[in-house]
Amino acid sequence: MHVLVLGGDGFCGWPTALHLSDRGHDVTVVDNLSRRAIDLELEVESLTPIRPIGERVRVWGEVSGRDIAFVRLDLAREYDRFVTLLKDRRPDAIVHFAEQRAAPYSMRSPQAKRYTVDNNVRATHNLLEALVTTGIGANLVHLGTMGVYGYGWSGSAPIPEGYLTVKVPTPDGDIEREILHPANPGSVYHLTKVLDQLMFAFYAGNDQLRITDLHQGIVWGTQTPQTVRDERLVNRFDYDGDYGTVLNRFLMQAAVGHPLTVHGSGGQTRAFIHIRDTVRCIEIALENPPETSRPRVFNQITETHRVSDLAQMVSKMTGVEVANLPNPRREQDANELNVRNDQFLALGLEPTTLSDGLFEECTEIAGRYRHRVDPSKIVARSVWRAGMPTAEDLVVRLPVG
Amino acid sequence: MHVLVLGGDGFCGWPTALHLSDRGHDVTVVDNLSRRAIDLELEVESLTPIRPIGERVRVWGEVSGRDIAFVRLDLAREYDRFVTLLKDRRPDAIVHFAEQRAAPYSMRSPQAKRYTVDNNVRATHNLLEALVTTGIGANLVHLGTMGVYGYGWSGSAPIPEGYLTVKVPTPDGDIEREILHPANPGSVYHLTKVLDQLMFAFYAGNDQLRITDLHQGIVWGTQTPQTVRDERLVNRFDYDGDYGTVLNRFLMQAAVGHPLTVHGSGGQTRAFIHIRDTVRCIEIALENPPETSRPRVFNQITETHRVSDLAQMVSKMTGVEVANLPNPRREQDANELNVRNDQFLALGLEPTTLSDGLFEECTEIAGRYRHRVDPSKIVARSVWRAGMPTAEDLVVRLPVG
Numbered sequence: 001m002h003v004l005v006l007g008g009d010g011f012c013g014w015p016t017a018l019h020l021s022d023r024g025h026d027v028t029v030v031d032n033l034s035r036r037a038i039d040l041e042l043e044v045e046s047l048t049p050i051r052p053i054g055e056r057v058r059v060w061g062e063v064s065g066r067d068i069a070f071v072r073l074d075l076a077r078e079y080d081r082f083v084t085l086l087k088d089r090r091p092d093a094i095v096h097f098a099e100q101r102a103a104p105y106s107m108r109s110p111q112a113k114r115y116t117v118d119n120n121v122r123a124t125h126n127l128l129e130a131l132v133t134t135g136i137g138a139n140l141v142h143l144g145t146m147g148v149y150g151y152g153w154s155g156s157a158p159i160p161e162g163y164l165t166v167k168v169p170t171p172d173g174d175i176e177r178e179i180l181h182p183a184n185p186g187s188v189y190h191l192t193k194v195l196d197q198l199m200f201a202f203y204a205g206n207d208q209l210r211i212t213d214l215h216q217g218i219v220w221g222t223q224t225p226q227t228v229r230d231e232r233l234v235n236r237f238d239y240d241g242d243y244g245t246v247l248n249r250f251l252m253q254a255a256v257g258h259p260l261t262v263h264g265s266g267g268q269t270r271a272f273i274h275i276r277d278t279v280r281c282i283e284i285a286l287e288n289p290p291e292t293s294r295p296r297v298f299n300q301i302t303e304t305h306r307v308s309d310l311a312q313m314v315s316k317m318t319g320v321e322v323a324n325l326p327n328p329r330r331e332q333d334a335n336e337l338n339v340r341n342d343q344f345l346a347l348g349l350e351p352t353t354l355s356d357g358l359f360e361e362c363t364e365i366a367g368r369y370r371h372r373v374d375p376s377k378i379v380a381r382s383v384w385r386a387g388m389p390t391a392e393d394l395v396v397r398l399p400v401g
Numbered sequence: 402m403h404v405l406v407l408g409g410d411g412f413c414g415w416p417t418a419l420h421l422s423d424r425g426h427d428v429t430v431v432d433n434l435s436r437r438a439i440d441l442e443l444e445v446e447s448l449t450p451i452r453p454i455g456e457r458v459r460v461w462g463e464v465s466g467r468d469i470a471f472v473r474l475d476l477a478r479e480y481d482r483f484v485t486l487l488k489d490r491r492p493d494a495i496v497h498f499a500e501q502r503a504a505p506y507s508m509r510s511p512q513a514k515r516y517t518v519d520n521n522v523r524a525t526h527n528l529l530e531a532l533v534t535t536g537i538g539a540n541l542v543h544l545g546t547m548g549v550y551g552y553g554w555s556g557s558a559p560i561p562e563g564y565l566t567v568k569v570p571t572p573d574g575d576i577e578r579e580i581l582h583p584a585n586p587g588s589v590y591h592l593t594k595v596l597d598q599l600m601f602a603f604y605a606g607n608d609q610l611r612i613t614d615l616h617q618g619i620v621w622g623t624q625t626p627q628t629v630r631d632e633r634l635v636n637r638f639d640y641d642g643d644y645g646t647v648l649n650r651f652l653m654q655a656a657v658g659h660p661l662t663v664h665g666s667g668g669q670t671r672a673f674i675h676i677r678d679t680v681r682c683i684e685i686a687l688e689n690p691p692e693t694s695r696p697r698v699f700n701q702i703t704e705t706h707r708v709s710d711l712a713q714m715v716s717k718m719t720g721v722e723v724a725n726l727p728n729p730r731r732e733q734d735a736n737e738l739n740v741r742n743d744q745f746l747a748l749g750l751e752p753t754t755l756s757d758g759l760f761e762e763c764t765e766i767a768g769r770y771r772h773r774v775d776p777s778k779i780v781a782r783s784v785w786r787a788g789m790p791t792a793e794d795l796v797v798r799l800p801v802g
Contacts, residue, residue: 079515110534114480117526121596125518133511135787153578157571166567167575170558174568177554179583183599191603195522195596198584202592206731206786330607385607386536 002026002089003286004138006075006127007097009053010035011236012143012219012278016095018226018233019279020286021066028089029057030082031098032074034119035236038105038243044377047237047252047369048222059232076122079130086134093286094131096142098123099192103147105242106189107328108382113188120192121199128203137210139289141282142200144193144213146271146301150184152335159339162215162297186329187384200295210289214281217271217301217339220247221357222365224276235275237365239373241380247272247310248366249378251358254318255366256373259394263380264327266308267334271301274352284347299341302351306334313354317362326389328382403427403490404687405539407476407528408498410454411436412637413544413620413679417496419627419634420680421687422467429490430458431483432499433475435520436637439506439644445778448638448653448770449623460633477523480531487535494687495532497543499524500593504548506643507590508729509783514589521593522600529604538611540690542683543601545594545614547672547702551585553736560740563614563698587730588785601696611690615682618672618702618740621648622758623766625677636676638766640774642781648673648711649767650779652759655719656767657774660795664781665728667709668735672702675753685748700742703752707735714755718763727790729783 008017008029021027033053039045051059057068073081075098099120100106106116124142131138149159164181167174180201183194200211227235238244239252250260273281281300290296311322327333379391409418409430422428434454440446452460458469474482476499500521501507507517525543532539550560565582568575581602584595601612628636639645640653651661674682682701691697712723728734780792 110530113530114523114526117600118523121522122519125515129511129514132787154569155571155576156573157569157576164569166569166578166580168555168558168565168567170556172557175556175558177567177583179567179580182578182580183602185599185603188603191599194599198586198592198595198599199518201584202586202589386533 001092002028004028004030004089004091004094005097006030006094007099009033010097010101011238012275013097014056015224015227015235015275016097016279016282017068018060019224020283021060021068022064022226023283028069028071028091029053030071030073030075030085033072034100042240042242042377044240044374045372047239047372048234048365049372050234050236051232055232059230063229063233075126076119079126082126083130083134086130086136090136091138093139093141094127095282095286096124096127096140100189102243103187103189104380104382106187107384108242116188116192121195124196124199128199128209131209132203132207139210139286141212141214141285142196144196144215145190146215146217146299146339147186147190148183148194148197148215149181150186151268151337152332153182153184159299159337161299161340161343162213162295186331204293204295208293211295212285212290213295213297214285214300215297216278217273218245218247219273219275219278220245221274221276221352221361224279237369240377242382246270246307250311250314251362251366252370252373253378254314254320255362255370256375257320258375258378259321259323260311260315261379261394262307262311262322262324263329264324265333266311266324267306268331269304269306269335269337271304271337271339272354273300273302274357276352277302277349280349281344284344284349288347298343299339300344301339301341303353304337304339305354323394325379325391328380328384328388330385402493403429405429405431405490405492405495406498407431407495408500410434411498411502412639413676414498415457416625416628416636416676417498417680417683418469419461420625421684422461422469423465423627424684429470429472429492430454431472431474431476431486434473435501443641443643443778445641445775446773448640448773449635449766450773451635451637452633456633460631464630464634476527477520480527483527484531484535487531487537491537492539494540494542495528496683496687497525497528497541501590503644504588504590505781505783507588508785509643517589517593522596525597525600529600529610532610533604533608540611540687542613542615542686543597545597545616546591547616547618547700547740548587548591549584549595549598549616550582551587552669552738553733554583554585560700560738562700562741562744563616563696587732605694605696609694612696613686613691614696614698615686615701616698617679618674619646619648620674620676620679621646622675622677622753622762625680638770641778643783647671647708651712651715652763652767653771653774654779655715655721655763656771657776658721659776659779660722660724661712661716662780662795663708663712663723663725664730665725666734667712667725668707669732670705670707670736670738672705672738672740673755674701674703675758677753678703678750681750682745685745685750689748699744700740701745702740702742704754705738705740706755724795726780726792729781729785729789731786
């Protein structure tokens with residue numbers, strides 16, 4: 001099938017584009033290169049060296065014999081061009097990654113908050129409206145987040161896949177209703193994914209769009225079977241306080257001898273998934289569109305871990321100490337987490353576990369590229385709310401090459 | 402207190418500004434005059450003749466001896482100017498009407514859908530972020546809609562004021578949770594009010610903003626004790642298919658001998674409030690800010706009626722027949738409606754009922770200004786979804802003035 005990958009130059013988008021191309025699909029990457037622009041703004045780079053998008057697709061053509069088209073387009077700002085593109089390409093499916101995706105970045109300044117809301121809401125709404133107005137019945141798969149649910153909200157009940165059955169008291173006794181799981185976003189970024197959900201629900205119901213929303217856990221890992229085929233295809237590895245995700249940050253910190261930065265007690269339990277499984281999940285979602293006028297929701301996670309346990313695991317493996325820093329987020333100090341992910345398992349996902357991939361990640365990526373680390377970018381600095389305690393720099397000396 | 406009325410030139414905003422000024426508050430109207438611009442776009446005017454905003458505030462000064470300041474500013478597009486205004490005026494309270502407010506308009510074209518989302522989401526988010534960044538602890542009151550709840554969702558249970566207590570099944574038995582009432586928006590306009598709710602919940606929790614959200618029913622009536630003091634202060638009366646609300650449309654239709662346009666069976670039960678009560682409710686809300694870091698929600702309604710009953714009532718009063726037209730909305734053909742409004746009643750609201758005001762409205766407004774009707778604007782034309790049946794024009798001859 002012909003798939004548009006919106007945001008196909010980013011951390012999840014690029015390996016998805018390659019995976020789908022490798023599986024025989026006809027892929028067009030659409031991206032405004034905003035993730036690269038934010039690197040410039042933050043004065044930081046991916047630990048892994050990222051080649052220009054033109055070189056990336058050219059190299060992919062050389063090693064695979066398959067073409068990926070690239071269109072530079074800003075979905076939030078170039079609606080008319082996007083409508084023209086849709087009419088021209090008439091894709092069978094669309095994967096939507098075209099959003100600002102870092103919670104700390106979304107909280108770092110008034111400008112970043114406003115950019116995150118404006119960009120993400122407009123991108124999603126432009127996409128939905130463009131599908132309605134062109135009448136193109138493409139199956140839409142969107143990358144959401146587990147963060148829409150919040151943590152510890154439902155007691156001992158596992159977090160369901162999107163919809164929660166509740167009992168509503170009435171004068172005639174309790175009635176059962178299946179509702180979109182109540183939203184408990186922890187940042188402006190997470191808030192935009194909640195807003196997305198409601199836009200999906202409306203457009204699926206009113207206009208019969210076929211939409212799948214993937215509530216993804218924290219991604220770790222870097223490479224997929226496609227991105228390792230040439231160093232110029234390597235995926236991003238973000239380690240900075242804004243875009244780095246917790247486990248990748250621990251691995252990079254260990255590689256350069258920086259204390260492992262745990263915000264708060266580390267008692268937070270979170271859901272994880274390897275980037276290799278992300279790309280498989282997206283393919284599964286594309287192959288299994290919803291049959292009703294309600295968005296289908298998958299929880300895109302494979303295992304759960306307590307943050308302090310991850311830090312201890314990496315510390316034990318590498319001998320680097322753990323540093324507890326103030327927590328900028330308004331969240332419980334500790335929580336249990338039990339998440340349903342039955343649908344992807346039933347559809348054939350075979351998870352990559354931490355024990356499979358951690359050692360490889362540590363040596364192949366964090367160790368190999370540690371000379372590229374800028375130590376001043378390691379500590380998270382976003383001020384999430386007025387008056388919050390902030391972390392001081394943890395000064396480290398970079399090890400020699 | 403000093404109150405900013407955002408959107409203070411509109412149908413609810415203008416009478417609110419006058420009411421608050423009359424009650425001794427220091428009022429600044431902030432408006433981009435977008436409602437007037439949409440009149441130009443739709444080639445229609447308020448049935449009542451609306452004077453320029455400068456004349457409106459000048460006349461108010463003459464008849465009341467009280468100043469209202471006017472600032473022309475686009476909240477969605479002029480964030481920096483708005484921050485400067487906030488720092489300059491340091492208001493004690495803000496009333497936020499600065500959104501595109503018509504459901505049919507929000508569905509009439511791709512442009513209108515996108516404008517409604519972009520304008521409403523940005524306006525609300527700019528406002529919230531500006532309050533955080535300036536640290537001005539103004540009490541914020543927002544005009545929402547009963548339409549966020551949907552109709553007929555909760556069986557025989559009355560619609561609560563914003564929050565619903567549900568039972569969530571867990572392995573340890575049911576647990577009770579109070580949740581934001583599940584959203585069931587019927588148009589892009591209603592969707593934006595749902596998005597607003599979630600932004601309010603986030604900013605109230607993360608930044609301790611004090612926010613009240615008023616879930617208003619369908620407003621009818623035109624005048625308040627302030628707007629009748631001079632004809633140049635008159636409030637809007639919209640009768641067209643986009644901005645006219647159902648009861649005002651029936652009154653205008655009756656005044657010109659146009660069949661009363663009922664969409665669908667008319668079995669829809671809706672909640673209503675007179676504009677006189679709207680302005681009182683807003684004052685009550687301003688005086689009773691929430692005490693917790695959760696938005697306070699009031700249902701701003703005074704009575705409920707079945708649309709067909711209203712049509713029959715007006716038909717009987719005037720002898721004009723009822724015409725049933727196709728219903729563009731995806732909604733139940735008929736529903737019961739039981740809405741809690743205990744909070745406003747407990748805080749002293751004395752409702753204006755239909756029986757109090759209907760005859761006056763009919764003669765003073767619809768009758769008096771019927772010569773200003775453009776019959777071609779009466780029938781609603783928005784296409785809410787592909788393939789829906791649309792209404793043909795109902796040709797009428799205008800009565801001699």
